Amino acid sequence: MSDPLGEVVSLLRPVLTYSKIASAAGPWRLRKEPDGSLFFSATLSGSCLLEVEGREPITLMERDFLLMPDSAAFTMRSLHSQSHLLPFTVPERLESGEYRLGELEEEAEIRNIVGHCRFESPDSSLILSLLPSFIHVRGGEILPTLCSVLREEARLERAGQSIVLSNMLEIMLIEALRTCGELTLQPGLLKGLSDPKLALVLRLMHGQPGRRWTVETLARSCGLSRSAFYLRFTAALGVAPMAYLATWRMALAKDMLRRGGYSMGELADRTGYGSASAFSTAFTRATHVSPARYAREILAGSSSSGHSIPPRDENA
Structure with a gap:
């Protein structure tokens, strides 16, 4: 029996472009413009506010997973009362290798694994039209773990890495798509499969x-x-x-x-x-x-x- 969801994701041929650990402390605000790549984020600890154009704000909490295939413009900011008035800032790399927003010397109040990937399929825009443009999975265990393993594999640069990363990205995409039950409310492949x-x-x-x-x-x-x-x-x-x-x-x-x-x-x-x-x-x-x-x-x-x-x- 065929697996339409798996086949669609496989044809996209996702390739990881980079990933990093991002943390923040104190008041901060970050703006991300669309660049045509898929953006994903897993919150390891803490919380922050996500504002995506055209959607209601979402408070991201520990073990939340976020996936935006269209990489729409969005803002992330701390939960401090006046953070919406702050200028946008750029994360700074710490000696530990993670990237920090807000106060550099204070203990991190939130820590995320974030990353981007591109699709090598020449038909990616057409295939992506079958999938949701925004995915938010609340409080899962598998997706944050997959993000951690994905980042570790990218860091080690071992033989066969490109194949491993590609397969892991496919698994992550499929898991995200089938985990969020709310997606069946949107017209598309997942609603059809439901x-x-x-x-x-x-x-x-x-x-x-x-x-x-x-x-x-x-x-x-x-x-x-x-x-x-x-x-x-x-x-x-x-x-x-x-x-x-x-x-x-x-x-x-x-x-x-x-x-x-x-x-x-x-x-x-x-x-x-x-x-x-x-x-x-x-x-x-x-x-x-x-x-x-x-x-x-x-x-x-x-x-x-x-x-x-x-x-x-x-x-x-």
Whole structure:
């Protein structure tokens, strides 16, 4: 049986760019502008106030986990009564290696593990549209532990590190997504998977993307009428069934083109198109470039980028 959530996260191909221990004492206020990368934070001790544009303020407490795939602009500040009036400050690196906000000499009142990662998938924006843009998990045990192990692995720089970090990031993302039950209230993949009938359909779509699916056959597979299924799927996922299927097929096609070794006929067969020409037409319509050109551009980009730089702590 296919695992749609795991497959979507795996296709994102997350890469850790850096992580650090951040602490604070006394009054302080920090502003973070969006930079296109995923931001995550696990509060190890203490508490602070998080203010994300367009959302109600949240008090982050010990063992809270925060994940923002879109890396929206946000402010973090101490719980001191006048902290909202303070100028924004930049953390300073201490001799211990952690980064400090506020009073440098006082005992830390809050300590976080924070980090950023990027997605190497050329289709990341499309895949991310299936996932929540903001995740807050209250008082968990697993996610703060995963963050600690992730940071330790990044610090040690051992053989096979890039694979370990990538797999750990995938685990962290999946755990965050399936832990926060409130996310099923938002249209998207998680809400679809929370509906037993739609979960069956999603697993069929992901498990057999090459099958000639129609709205009728998908509706029959979960025991719903065509109209009831269409409305139920669209309300839960925020997108119509065949549009979702087309998105998933194109994401798979891009991944196969990136990895190479597939003929146009094989790509067509695996993504549900009757012929190489039909696949090429659909791919070009969706991406505005032909499959051959897309593969050349991906190959050229990979060869010019060189090796990945190991993650380091950064004062950012």
